[in-house]
Amino acid sequence: MKVMSVVGARPNFIKLAPLSKEVRKKFDEVVAHTGQHYDYEMDRLFFEQLGLPDPDYHLGVGSGTHGHQTGEMLKKIEEVLISEKPDLAIVFGDTNSTLAGALAAVKLHIPVAHVEAGLRSYDKRMPEEINRILTDHCSDLLFCPTERAVDNLKREGITEGVYLTGDVMVDAISQNIKIAEETSDILRELGIKPKDYFLATVHRAENTDTFNRLKNIVDAFCEIENLIFPCHPRTEKFLRRYGLWDRLRKDVGIIKPVGYLDMLVLEKNAKKIITDSGGVQKEAYIFKVPCVTLRETTEWIETVEDGWNVLVGADKEKILKAVREFEPNKDSYGHRFGDGRASEKIAVIVEGYLGGGP
Numbered sequence: 001m002k003v004m005s006v007v008g009a010r011p012n013f014i015k016l017a018p019l020s021k022e023v024r025k026k027f028d029e030v031v032a033h034t035g036q037h038y039d040y041e042m043d044r045l046f047f048e049q050l051g052l053p054d055p056d057y058h059l060g061v062g063s064g065t066h067g068h069q070t071g072e073m074l075k076k077i078e079e080v081l082i083s084e085k086p087d088l089a090i091v092f093g094d095t096n097s098t099l100a101g102a103l104a105a106v107k108l109h110i111p112v113a114h115v116e117a118g119l120r121s122y123d124k125r126m127p128e129e130i131n132r133i134l135t136d137h138c139s140d141l142l143f144c145p146t147e148r149a150v151d152n153l154k155r156e157g158i159t160e161g162v163y164l165t166g167d168v169m170v171d172a173i174s175q176n177i178k179i180a181e182e183t184s185d186i187l188r189e190l191g192i193k194p195k196d197y198f199l200a201t202v203h204r205a206e207n208t209d210t211f212n213r214l215k216n217i218v219d220a221f222c223e224i225e226n227l228i229f230p231c232h233p234r235t236e237k238f239l240r241r242y243g244l245w246d247r248l249r250k251d252v253g254i255i256k257p258v259g260y261l262d263m264l265v266l267e268k269n270a271k272k273i274i275t276d277s278g279g280v281q282k283e284a285y286i287f288k289v290p291c292v293t294l295r296e297t298t299e300w301i302e303t304v305e306d307g308w309n310v311l312v313g314a315d316k317e318k319i320l321k322a323v324r325e326f327e328p329n330k331d332s333y334g335h336r337f338g339d340g341r342a343s344e345k346i347a348v349i350v351e352g353y354l355g356g357g358p
C-alpha cells in the first residue's frame with residue numbers, strides 16, 4: 001500500500017515529521033512538496049533538523065495570490081497523483097497546500113486523510129478557516145487533535161471517519177525538546193537569559209497586510225523591553241512596504257525565522273509569548289508559558305479557556321497591558337492536546353482503513 005503526503009509550508013513540515021516515521025513502518029510513503037515555502041529558513045532547515053526524507057516531488061509553485069497559488073498546486077499535485085496512484089493522500093493543517101492536496105485527491109477518487117481536522121476559529125475572513133472547512137468536508141479520515149474538534153465536525157454533520165487522536169505537534173515536541181536543549185545555542189547567540197525576554201511571532205495576513213493593524217503591533221513592540229522577534233518573510237515584506245521596518249529594528253531584536261530546535265528553546269524559556277500563529281499558541285500552552293495572542297478569535301480556544309492565553313487583537317494598549325499584567329491560571333491546565341502518541345494512533349487507523357501493510 002502506498003500513501004502520498006502533501007506538504008508545502010513550515011507548519012506542514014513540522015506535522016509531517018512525526019507522522020512520516022510511523023507511516024513508513026507500515027506503508028510506502030511518497031512526499032510531494034508544493035514549494036509554497038522556499039526560503040532556506042522556512043523550508044530546507046526543517047527537513048534537515050527534523051530528519052525528514054527529501055521530498056520525492058518538488059512542485060516549485062512558490063508565492064502568489066490565493067487563486068493562482070492554489071490553482072498551480074492543484075494542477076501539479078494532480079499530475080503526481082495520476083502517476084503515483086497512491087491508496088491514500090494525507091494533508092496537514094490549514095494552508096493552501098492542504099486544500100490543494102485534498103481537492104486534487106478527492107476529484108480523482110483517492111481517499112483523503114486530514115491531520116488536524118475539525119479546527120474552527122469561526123472567522124471566514126481567515127484563508128485558513130476556508131481551507132480547514134473545505135478540506136474537512138472532502139476528507140475520508142479526519143484526525144482530530146481535541147474533543148472540541150470532534151464536536152465542531154459533528155455540528156457540521158461530519159461523524160464518519162472521525163478519530164480523536166491528539167495532536168501530532170505534541171509528538172514533535174516530545175521527540176525534539178531534549179535534542180533542542182542539548183544542541184541549540186540560541187540563548188547564548190542572542191545574549192539572553194531564561195525567563196528574561198519576551199518572544200514574538202507575527203505572520204497572519206489580517207495583521208500584516210493592513211497598515212493600521214501592523215502599525216499598532218509595531219507601536220506596541222517598540223515599548224516592550226527585551227523582545228526577540230523571528231520575523232516571517234511575509235511580515236518583513238509588509239514592514240518594509242509600510243516604512244515600519246527601520247523603526248522596529250531600532251527597538252526590537254528582529255532576527256530571521258529560526259529553525260524548529262532553536263524555536264522550541266526560545267519558547268520554553270520565554271517570559272511570555274506574543275503571537276498570531278496557531279502552532280505557537282499551542283506550543284506556549286504545552287510549555288506553560290503565558291501567551292498573548294494578536295487576534296480576535298482562535299481555533300485553539302482551550303488555551304484561552306484554561307487561562308494560559310489571552311486574545312488582544314492588534315490594539316496597542318491591550319497588547320501592552322497583557323504583556324505587563326496577564327497572569328495565567330496556574331491551577332487550570334488540562335493537557336488538552338494528547339499524550340505525544342498521535343502519530344502512532346493515526347498510522348494504526350490508516351492501516352485498518354486500507355486493510356493491511358505494504
Ligand code: UD1
Binds near residue numbers: 233235
Ligand atoms: C502560510 C499559510 C498560513 C500559515 C503560514 C505558516 C496559507 C493561506 N497561509 O502563510 O496558514 O500559518 O504559511 O508560516 O496557506 N515568502 C517568502 N519566502 C517563503 C515563503 C513566503 O518570501 O519561503 C513571502 C512571499 O512574499 C509570499 C508571502 O511570504 O508572498 C506569503 O507566503 P504564503 O505562503 O502565501 O503565505 P504565508 O503568509 O506564509
Ligand code: UDP
Binds near residue numbers: 258259
Ligand atoms: N516556528 C519555527 N521558527 C520560527 C517560527 C515558528 O520553527 O521562526 C515553528 C513553531 O515553533 C511552530 C510552527 O513553526 O511549530 C508554527 O508555524 P507558523 O507559525 O508558521 O504557522 P501556523 O502554526 O500559524 O500555521
